Amino acid sequence: xxxxxxxxxxxxTVSDISRYLRELMxxxxxxxxxxxxxxxxxxxxxxxxxxxxxxxxxxSALKCVIWKMNAARLPLILQSxxxxxxxxxxxxxxxxxxxQLYVDAVRMSGEGALYQEFMRLKARLEGEGLFETSRxxxxxxxxxxxxxxxxxxxxxxxxxxxxLRRRYPLAEVVLAPTPVQGDEAxxxxxxxxxxxxxxxxxxxxxxxxxGGSLEDLWAFxxxxxxxxVAASRAPVVTGVGHETDxxxxxxxxxxxxxxxxxxxxxxxxxxxxLFEGLSSLxxxxxxxxxxxxxxxxxxxxxxxxxxxxxxxxWLVRNDRQRLDELSxxxxxxxxHELRMQHSQVKSLQTRLASLNPFAVLQRGYAIVSDSAGKVxxxxxxxxxxxxxxxxxxxxxxxxxxxxxxGGGTHGENG
Numbered sequence: 001x002x003x004x005x006x007x008x009x010x011x012x013t014v015s016d017i018s019r020y021l022r023e024l025m026x027x028x029x030x031x032x033x034x035x036x037x038x039x040x041x042x043x044x045x046x047x048x049x050x051x052x053x054x055x056x057x058x059x060s061a062l063k064c065v066i067w068k069m070n071a072a073r074l075p076l077i078l079q080s081x082x083x084x085x086x087x088x089x090x091x092x093x094x095x096x097x098x099x100q101l102y103v104d105a106v107r108m109s110g111e112g113a114l115y116q117e118f119m120r121l122k123a124r125l126e127g128e129g130l131f132e133t134s135r136x137x138x139x140x141x142x143x144x145x146x147x148x149x150x151x152x153x154x155x156x157x158x159x160x161x162x163x164l165r166r167r168y169p170l171a172e173v174v175l176a177p178t179p180v181q182g183d184e185a186x187x188x189x190x191x192x193x194x195x196x197x198x199x200x201x202x203x204x205x206x207x208x209x210x211g212g213s214l215e216d217l218w219a220f221x222x223x224x225x226x227x228x229v230a231a232s233r234a235p236v237v238t239g240v241g242h243e244t245d246x247x248x249x250x251x252x253x254x255x256x257x258x259x260x261x262x263x264x265x266x267x268x269x270x271x272x273x274l275f276e277g278l279s280s281l282x283x284x285x286x287x288x289x290x291x292x293x294x295x296x297x298x299x300x301x302x303x304x305x306x307x308x309x310x311x312x313x314w315l316v317r318n319d320r321q322r323l324d325e326l327s328x329x330x331x332x333x334x335x336h337e338l339r340m341q342h343s344q345v346k347s348l349q350t351r352l353a354s355l356n357p358f359a360v361l362q363r364g365y366a367i368v369s370d371s372a373g374k375v376x377x378x379x380x381x382x383x384x385x386x387x388x389x390x391x392x393x394x395x396x397x398x399x400x401x402x403x404x405x406g407g408g409t410h411g412e413n414g
Contacts, residue, residue: 014097022092025099031090036062036101039114041213043080045244051078055086055101063100064088070104080214081115084108114214118221122248125223130230131251137235139255139267143203145172146267147196147234149189152177156210156239156260163264167271174202180209185219190228197233204267205232207249208239208260220247229253239263358393367391379404 012020025031038055045051049068054061064086066074078084088103125131146164150157152175164173176192179185189207196202207229209217219225220240226248229236235254240247243258250256257263361367368376371387382388382401390397 015094018092018094018097021099022094025091026089028090033087034090034101035085035087037085038062038083040078040080040082040084041215043078043213053078053080055084063093063098064103065100066103066106074106076106076108078106079115081118082108083115114218118214118248121221121223121226122251125226125248125252130226135230135254137254139235139237140203142168142269143171143267145174145199145202147174147176147199147202147205149176149178149192149196149205149207150209150260151180154180154210156208159259159261160206160208160239160264163261164268167265168268168274169271171268174199179219181212181216181219186222186225189219189222189225193228193232193236202234205234205236206239206260206263206267207236207253208257208263209241210260211242211245217241217245217247220249223248225249226252237263237267361391361393366397379406 036055038057038061041054041056041061043051043053049071051066051071053064055064056062084106085108086101086103087105087107088101090099090101092099129135148157148160150160157175161173164171174196176196178188178192180189193205193207196205207220209220217240220238229238229249230252236252237255237257238247238250238253239257239260239262240250241259246256255266257266367390369389369391370376370382371389373389374381376382376388382404384401384404386401388399388401390399
C-alpha cells in the first residue's frame with residue numbers, strides 16, 4: 001500500500017491521523033496475525049453478545065474486543081483473572097483514537113496469579129468447612145433492624161436504600177460505612193461487621209458493592225473478611241458485583257445475591273404482599289368472627305330454652321296448658337254424653353209417644369171407663385143402664401149403656 005507523505009500536509013484532523021494509523025496497522029503483517037499473552041481484567045459481556053476485556057501484564061494493558069460471531073465459538077468461558085493467549089489483529093478504534101486487539105481465538109496460558117490465589121484460598125477454607133450448607137441460617141421473615149456494610153458514596157448503597165424503602169419501610173437501617181476496594185478495604189470490612197454484631201440487635205447484615213474487575217472485588221476474597229462473614233452472629237447476605245461475579249465471601253455468607261438490589265430484596269418481605277396477606281387474614285377473621293357470633297347466638301338460645309324448661313313458671317305454664325287440654329276434653333266428653341242422652345231421650349220420647357193411648361185417640365179410637373173411672377176393655381165389665389165415660393181426642397162423652405153386644409172371642413150378653 002502506498003503511504004502518503006506527512007510532509008506534504010501542513011496539518012491533519014484527528015480523524016485523518018486516526019484513519020492513517022488504522023490503515024498503517026492494518027497493512028502490517030505482524031499486527032494482522034499476532035498472539036498476545038496476558039491476564040484478563042475488566043471483563044464485560046453486554047447484551048449485544050460481544051465481549052470486551054483488557055489483557056495486562058505487570059507494566060502494560062491492552063484493550064481487546066471479541067465480536068459476537070467469534071465469541072460464540074470460544075472453547076472456554078472467559079473470566080477476570082485468567083491468564084490467556086489471544087489471537088487476532090491490532091487496529092485502531094478511530095472514535096477514541098486507541099489501538100486494541102480484535103480477538104478471533106483464545107487459548108489458556110495458565111491461570112493468572114489472582115485466580116490461582118482465589119482457587120488456593122477457596123480450597124483451603126472449603127476444607128475447613130466454612131462454606132458448608134449446614135452452617136447457613138434462615139433469614140428473619142420480618143427484620144426490625146438491617147445492617148449495611150458498604151461504601152457510603154457508592155451507587156450500591158442508594159440502590160439498597162431505595163429497595164428497602166419501597167419494599168419494607170418499617171425496618172430500621174444501620175449503616176456501617178467502609179471502603180470496598182484497595183488495601184485498606186479488608187480490615188475496614190472486618191471492623192464494620194464487628195461493629196454491627198456488637199450492637200446485638202441487628203437481625204440481618206447486607207454486605208455489598210457494585211461491579212468491577214477481579215482486582216476491584218479482591219477485598220471480598222481476603223481471608224480475614226471471609227472468616228468475619230462466617231463468624232457473624234447475624235445472618236449475612238452478600239451482593240457483591242454483578243450476577244456473574246463470585247467472591248469467597250459469597251460462599252461464606254448465609255445467602256448470596258447476584259446484585260446489591262437483589263440482596264435488599266431477599267432479606268425483606270414485599271409491602272404489597274404483606275398488605276395482601278393482611279387483607280386475606282382480615283377477611284378470614286371476619287368470617288370466623290361471624291361464624292363464632294352465630295354459633296354463640298345458637299348456644300345462647302339453646303341455654304335459654306333449657307333454662308326456661310327448668311323454670312317453675314315454665315312448669316306452671318305447662319300445667320296450665322295441660323289443665324286447658326283436660327278442661328277441653330272434659331267439656332267435649334260432657335257434650336258428647338249430653339248429645340248421647342239427648343238422643344236417647346228423643347228415642348224414648350218417640351217410643352213413649354207411640355205407646356201413649358191418647359195418641360191412639362187421634363186416629364179415631366176412644367177409651368171407655370165406668371163410673372168408677374176404670375177402663376172398660378170387655379163387655380162383661382158393664383151392664384145395661386150403666387153410666388160410662390167415652391174419652392175421645394178432644395174431650396169426654398158421658399153416656400149410658402143401652403145394649404151390650406159381644407164380639408170377637410167373647411160371647412154376646414143379653
